[in-house]
Amino acid sequence: MAPPHFLLVTLPAQGHVNPSLRFARRLIRTTGARVTFVTCISIFHCSRIPNHHNIDNLSFLTFSDGFDDGVISTTDDVQNRLLNLKRNGDKTLSEFIEANRNGDSPVTCLIYTILPSWVPKLARRFHLPSVLLWIQPALVFHVYYNHLSVNSSGFEFPNLPILKIRDLPSFISPSNTNKNAQAVYVELMEFLKEESNLRVLFNTFDSLEPEALTAIQNIEMVAVGPLLPEDIFKGSKSVKDQSSYTLWLDSKTESSVIYVSFGTMVELSKKQIEELARALIDGKRPFLWVITEKSNREAKIEGEDETEIEKIAEFKHELEEVGMIVSWCSQVEVLRHQAIGCFVNHCGWSSTLESLVLGVPVVAFPMWSDQPTNAKLLEEKWKTGVKVRENEEGLVERGEIRRCLEAVMVEKAEELKVNAEKWKRLAVEAGKEEGSSDKNLVAFVDSVLRLCKTEEAM
Numbered sequence: 001m002a003p004p005h006f007l008l009v010t011l012p013a014q015g016h017v018n019p020s021l022r023f024a025r026r027l028i029r030t031t032g033a034r035v036t037f038v039t040c041i042s043i044f045h046c047s048r049i050p051n052h053h054n055i056d057n058l059s060f061l062t063f064s065d066g067f068d069d070g071v072i073s074t075t076d077d078v079q080n081r082l083l084n085l086k087r088n089g090d091k092t093l094s095e096f097i098e099a100n101r102n103g104d105s106p107v108t109c110l111i112y113t114i115l116p117s118w119v120p121k122l123a124r125r126f127h128l129p130s131v132l133l134w135i136q137p138a139l140v141f142h143v144y145y146n147h148l149s150v151n152s153s154g155f156e157f158p159n160l161p162i163l164k165i166r167d168l169p170s171f172i173s174p175s176n177t178n179k180n181a182q183a184v185y186v187e188l189m190e191f192l193k194e195e196s197n198l199r200v201l202f203n204t205f206d207s208l209e210p211e212a213l214t215a216i217q218n219i220e221m222v223a224v225g226p227l228l229p230e231d232i233f234k235g236s237k238s239v240k241d242q243s244s245y246t247l248w249l250d251s252k253t254e255s256s257v258i259y260v261s262f263g264t265m266v267e268l269s270k271k272q273i274e275e276l277a278r279a280l281i282d283g284k285r286p287f288l289w290v291i292t293e294k295s296n297r298e299a300k301i302e303g304e305d306e307t308e309i310e311k312i313a314e315f316k317h318e319l320e321e322v323g324m325i326v327s328w329c330s331q332v333e334v335l336r337h338q339a340i341g342c343f344v345n346h347c348g349w350s351s352t353l354e355s356l357v358l359g360v361p362v363v364a365f366p367m368w369s370d371q372p373t374n375a376k377l378l379e380e381k382w383k384t385g386v387k388v389r390e391n392e393e394g395l396v397e398r399g400e401i402r403r404c405l406e407a408v409m410v411e412k413a414e415e416l417k418v419n420a421e422k423w424k425r426l427a428v429e430a431g432k433e434e435g436s437s438d439k440n441l442v443a444f445v446d447s448v449l450r451l452c453k454t455e456e457a458m
Contacts, residue, residue: 003057004108004449005034005100007093008133011085011115012040012065014264015348019135019203019227020113026224028057030438031445034105038093040065040085063092078180086118093119097126109448111201115181117188120195129451131444132192133201136349136370137377138212138221140169141200145189145216147172159211160381167376170368181369201444203227203349205430205437208356208382208423224441226353226431232332233357233432245288245326246333255341255413258287258323258405259334259360262346266367270304270311271395277315279401280323285409287323288334335360342408347374357431359424361385361416363404365396383419386412 006027010020017039024035034057041062066084067077097107110130112119123130134141139160147155155163165173171182192198198218203225206213213221249257258280262268268276280287291308304311309327312319319325331351334340335358344363345351352374355362362385364375378385386404388396408416430436 002105003032003034004445005036005105007036007038007061007096007107007110008112009038009089009093009110009116009119010113012043014043015350016113016115016135017043018350019225020133022227022229023111023133023201023203023224024058025055025230026227026438026441027445028055029433030441033057033445035059036061036096036107038062038089041068045069061092061096063088075180082180082184085116089116090118090122093122094126097128108452114188115184117184117191120191129448131199131201131448132188133203133224135203135227137374138202138204138209138215138223139377140370140373141202141221142212142215143169143373144172144185145192145219157211157215161376163373163376167372169370169373178368199444199447203353205427206440207426207430207436222440222444223430224437224444226357226427226437228350228353228357228431229332232336232354233428243329245324245329246337248324249288249334249337249339252286252339254338255409255417256286257337257339258283258285258342258344258363258409259340260287260344261290261329261331261351262365262367263348263351264292266346266348268308268311269395270306273308273311274315275396275398276401277312277319279398279405281315281318281321282398283402283405284322285405288329289319289323289325290327290329290331291325292327332358341413342405344405347371347378349374352378353427356382356384356420356423357427359417359420361408361413361420363388363401363408382423384416384423386416 008020008024010016021037024037027033027035036059038061041064044062045068064084065081065088067081072078072081100106107128110119110123110128111133112130113133113135120130139157142157143155143163157163170176171178171185176182199220199222201222201224202213204213204223205225206223213223260276260280280289291312293307293309312325316325332354335343335354340360342363343355343360344365345355347364347366349370362378364378364385364387366372366375366387375387379387386407388400388404390396
């Protein structure tokens with residue numbers, strides 16, 4: 001009997017592709033399924049997808065979003081890209097499903113990440129089951145599903161922190177200006193509310209969000225995370241990499257280094273770069289700061305043409321007297337290094353999970369999307385970090401950054417480390433082979449196969 005065949009469709013953005021690929025690998029490893037990974041040609045120009053080409057039962061299907069070079073410059077580009085995703089994606093998937101319908105491996109189920117809401121509609125057309133893989137926290141899904149229109153000062157959930165307006169996902173905040181993203185979320189949630197027997201997969205684990213995973217009575221919420229590199233769950237502190245930054249880290253004492261990284265999408269303003277640089281220089285603690293030449297200028301700040309590398313030019317000498325600046329590093333290797341004492345980051349969900357699995361306290365510096373909610377959870381629910389506070393102009397001043405760094409590195413260091421070690425243990429238990437997330441995934445595939453057999457018999 002042929003193994004089940006899943007089409008896994010994801011938005012061409014690194015924050016979607018990485019957890020989706022890790023989900024594909026886990027699905028193959030735990031169930032022997034076949035996975036066809038579907039995304040746009042553009043992502044292959046700026047990612048490490050080719051490293052996954054030699055995995056048994058994993059294949060790739062691509063289509064054009066009209067921006068194959070990966071450069072998105074204007075609001076019109078974003079709108080055109082969304083239209084191309086739907087039009088070209090629908091055509092490519094339809095042809096693939098038809099071509100495989102009578103072959104040795106027909107498509108069993110479609111799985112899709114947050115934004116391609118046209119995918120479940122296509123699945124319905126072909127009478128195939130479809131399942132959402134939500135790559136953000138379960139609490140964020142709860143907020144979107146129940147509160148897409150915000151008119152109050154915040155939300156209260158049982159056994160969870162009260163979410164003020166500043167803690168909400170940015171796309172539903174009253175100050176949101178990204179109407180394209182908001183419209184896609186609205187469309188997706190409206191579709192889900194029409195579905196019966198709805199099941200959603202989550203990049204989280206049972207013990208991390210027990211309340212949020214049971215908060216919506218009519219949805220089966222299945223935790224299959226944390227979706228991180230498999231070797232992260234082996235618990236080793238040894239770092240094999242011999243890059244310049246790891247050799248530099250080797251020269252530092254335990255828990256003495258501040259690691260600073262804002263991922264591949266977030267771009268800081270010139271004023272914010274200056275405040276952060278001054279805080280690091282004045283603090284005189286060794287730091288490793290990743291400043292990339294952002295490949296996706298969709299995140300470009302209005303009125304600022306300089307890259308972040310160019311924005312630090314006047315401080316570069318002073319910064320390098322205290323710490324080290326790199327354009328890229330292996331984040332997992334850095335976070336597991338014994339010299340790292342804290343992680344200053346934007347609270348993207350993958351980075352948040354990495355900090356939890358590797359037991360590293362955080363200075364939470366959220367910017368947009370789900371990041372404000374993630375930061376709230378880190379500070380108040382899981383208690384592994386301290387969140388920065390903006391001034392009235394939306395700027396985090398150097399004194400505030402210094403306050404948070406001192407809190408994490410000195411004042412609250414022991415408390416945060418104890419909590420971080422607790423979540424590290426629970427995360428490793430959930431994410432290891434035959435852990436709770438593996439078992440949840442096996443049960444999910446079994447239920448999909450039972451559903452398919454029932455429909456065939458009808």
